[in-house]
Each structure stands twice: as structure tokens, then as C-alpha cells.
Amino acid sequence: MSDILTKLTYQTFAQGKKYFSLAHRTLSSRLLNLINPTVTQLQTQSLTPEVIQQLQQKLDQIIEIDWQDAEKGIYPESLLFDDLWLDFWRYYPLILQDLPTVRERRFQKRYQEFAPEIETEGYPQYYRQNFHYQTDGYLSDLSANLYDLQVELLFSGTADAMRRRILAPLKEGLKAFGAVSPRQIRVLDVACGTGRTLKMIRASLPSASLFGVDLSPAYLRKANQLLAKNPGELPQLIQANSEELPYVNNYFHGVSCVFSFHELPSTVRQRVIEECFRVTQPGGVLVICDSIQAIDYPELTPMMENFSIMFHEPYYKHYINDNFVERLEKAGFVDIATENHFVSKYWIAQKPQ
Numbered sequence: 241m242s243d244i245l246t247k248l249t250y251q252t253f254a255q256g257k258k259y260f261s262l263a264h265r266t267l268s269s270r271l272l273n274l275i276n277p278t279v280t281q282l283q284t285q286s287l288t289p290e291v292i293q294q295l296q297q298k299l300d301q302i303i304e305i306d307w308q309d310a311e312k313g314i315y316p317e318s319l320l321f322d323d324l325w326l327d328f329w330r331y332y333p334l335i336l337q338d339l340p341t342v343r344e345r346r347f348q349k350r351y352q353e354f355a356p357e358i359e360t361e362g363y364p365q366y367y368r369q370n371f372h373y374q375t376d377g378y379l380s381d382l383s384a385n386l387y388d389l390q391v392e393l394l395f396s397g398t399a400d401a402m403r404r405r406i407l408a409p410l411k412e413g414l415k416a417f418g419a420v421s422p423r424q425i426r427v428l429d430v431a432c433g434t435g436r437t438l439k440m441i442r443a444s445l446p447s448a449s450l451f452g453v454d455l456s457p458a459y460l461r462k463a464n465q466l467l468a469k470n471p472g473e474l475p476q477l478i479q480a481n482s483e484e485l486p487y488v489n490n491y492f493h494g495v496s497c498v499f500s501f502h503e504l505p506s507t508v509r510q511r512v513i514e515e516c517f518r519v520t521q522p523g524g525v526l527v528i529c530d531s532i533q534a535i536d537y538p539e540l541t542p543m544m545e546n547f548s549i550m551f552h553e554p555y556y557k558h559y560i561n562d563n564f565v566e567r568l569e570k571a572g573f574v575d576i577a578t579e580n581h582f583v584s585k586y587w588i589a590q591k592p593q
């Protein structure tokens with residue numbers, strides 16, 4: 241009985257987030273039109289009712305799988321009710337406040353705009369951009385505070401459910417190290433951002449040693465705040481470029497990377513995959529989560545094309561046709577499997593023994 245109740249509560253919670261995201265889209269476009277009705281709309285492609293229905297089905301499926309994985313014990317049910325939406329009251333008004341500036345930036349195609357106090361020197365050229373036209377790119381505390389809620393709104397409340405889909409294959413891959421004590425297992429999250437994936441890995445692997453790298457000091461600060469609230473050892477966070485991971489060869493039993501590759505130029509993608517290979521132990525596992533690709537659902541290509549028009553995503557068009565299996569094999573990975581959940585794609589790859 242309590243399981244049925246928990247499931248119903250989770251389904252209601254997930255549907256509530258979906259409806260709020262829809263309301264947010266309507267509210268924000270009305271609000272923006274009120275502020276400046278003269279701005280013309282960007283030319284995007286409309287989605288057919290069939291495509292919208294298909295998306296709805298995929299969203300319901302991911303909610304169901306999310307529940308099932310918790311029920312199987314891959315992670316605790318409490319993770320399904322994570323407190324991100326409590327941040328809502330703090331950050332949603334700031335998101336609304338920032339909307340007109342983001343829209344202006346979008347219409348004027350200004351995508352290299354940072355507040356004067358932000359130090360942009362030393363970062364790779366491809367990184368010094370306002371991805372999603374977001375204020376300060378990845379380089380301010382404001383951006384780090386708003387990011388998670390913005391992503392949840394974009395994905396109709398399923399961003400965390402999509403991140404959680406890495407946990408089952410990661411745990412499965414780590415079974416190869418059954419003889420290693422759980423405390424000796426090391427897992428790295430590449431481009432960890434504000435630490436949401438690391439928080440999930442911690443809940444799923446309570447004893448493992450966790451590590452995270454990201455280029456953004458502001459996002460790492462936010463990750464540190466989030467992860468410090470958790471019981472268990474604090475993950476070690478380092479500011480570093482994933483093209484040159486600051487670890488010795490063969491160090492990690494598992495490596496993950498979530499929602500990062502679509503924001504990297506093609507040559508950088510290959511370097512990051514090669515770095516992931518280098519730091520993974522023989523027999524270890526790499527799990528990548530990112531956007532779906534054109535080959536997965538050709539009928540959703542208009543939606544993918546809209547995404548690259550609406551949001552500043554300069555590498556996305558190339559990403560959706562990129563062959564990651566070929567890239568992973570080129571780096572040396574084997575036994576590569578792929579999965580799709582809602583609008584995300586997963587590559588699960590092993591480093592040979």
C-alpha cells in the first residue's frame with residue numbers, strides 16, 4: 241500500500257512539474273509580448289499533433305522507468321522527490337526578471353556578452369559564449385543559481401529523471417569490480433556543473449569515492465554547496481578542462497558525463513572521449529548522457545532544429561548527426577550500447593581488460 245501511495249505521489253509530482261513548465265512557457269511569452277510587442281518571433285518549425293503526442297508518451301515512459309529503477313533499489317525513492325523545486329521560490333522570480341534580457345540577446349544574436357567583472361581569459365574560445373543566451377554564460381553565481389531550474393523548465397520537469405538514467409548502467413558496469421571494496425571504487429563525473437549528477441551517484445553508491453571536474457568556478461561553488469548538505473564523504477571537485485583531465489591513467493572504475501558533449505566542437509568531443517578512456521581502469525565503464533540525435537527519431541528533427549535556433553547552441557546541429565559509437569571505438573572503448581529516454585540518449589562503453 242505504501243508503495244502504491246509513493247508511486248502515486250511521484251507521478252503527481254512529475255506531472256505537476258510538467259504542467260508548471262507548460263504554464264511557464266505561456267506566461268513568459270505573454271509577459272515578453274506585454275513588455276515589448278514589437279519584437280518579431282523567431283522562425284521555428286511547428287510540431288505536428290502526432291509528434292506532440294509521441295513526446296507526451298516518451299515523457300510518461302521516463303516517469304515510469306524512473307519509478308521502476310527506484311523500486312529495484314538502484315537508487316533510493318527519496319531521490320525522486322529531490323528538493324530542487326524548493327529552490328523554485330528563490331530563483332523563479334529571478335528567471336522571470338532575466339527573461340527580457342535573454343530575449344534581447346537572442347534577437348540581436350549577442351552570444352559573447354559577459355558582465356565586466358567576469359574574468360573570461362584563460363577559458364577555451366568555444367566556452368566563452370552565452371549558451372542558451374543565458375546571462376554570463378557559465379561564468380557567474382547568478383547563472384549557476386538559475387541553471388538547474390531553467391533546465392527543468394526546458395525539459396518539462398524531467399531533467400533529473402534523464403540524469404538518473406545513467407545510474408543503472410553505471411552500477412551494472414561497476415559489477416566488474418565486485419572484488420574491490422565499495423569504498424575503493426572511484427567514479428568521476430566530467431563537466432559536473434552544479435553537482436546534480438554527483439548527488440544522484442552519491443545516493444546510489446553511498447560509499448564510493450566521487451570526483452567532479454568542470455571549467456566553471458561558479459558552478460563548482462554551487463555544486464559544493466549542494467553536495468556538502470549530503471551525508472557521506474564530500475566528492476572532490478576540481479576546476480579543470482575535460483580535454484586534459486588532471487588524473488593519472490587508469491584511475492577510475494566508472495566515468496560519467498551528462499549534457500555536455502552537445503556544447504563542444506567536434507574535435508574537442510573526441511579529445512574528451514580520449515581523456516575519459518585514459519583515466520578509466522581496464523574493465524571500467526563510461527556512461528554518457530546527452531540529447532537525442534536525428535538518427536534516433538527522425539520525426540523529432542524539427543524539434544531539434546528549433547532548439548538550435550531558439551537557444552544559442554552552436555555545436556548542436558553537428559552533434560545531432562555525430563557518430564559517437566565510431567568516436568568511442570576510435571578511443572579504444574568496446575561493447576558500446578545505446579539507449580534513449582524521453583529526449584536524451586545514452587552511450588555505455590567499456591574499457592577492455
Ligand SMILES: C[S@@+](CC[C@H](N)C(=O)[O-])C[C@H]1O[C@@H](n2cnc3c(N)ncnc32)[C@H](O)[C@@H]1O
Nearest residue numbers: 378431432433454455456480481482498499500
Ligand atoms: C549543459 S551544462 C551540463 C552540466 C551538468 N553535467 C548537468 O547535468 O547539468 C555543461 C557544463 O559543461 C561545462 N563545460 C563545458 N566545457 C567544458 C570543458 N571543456 N571542461 C570542463 N567543463 C566544461 C560547463 O561549465 C557546464 O557546467
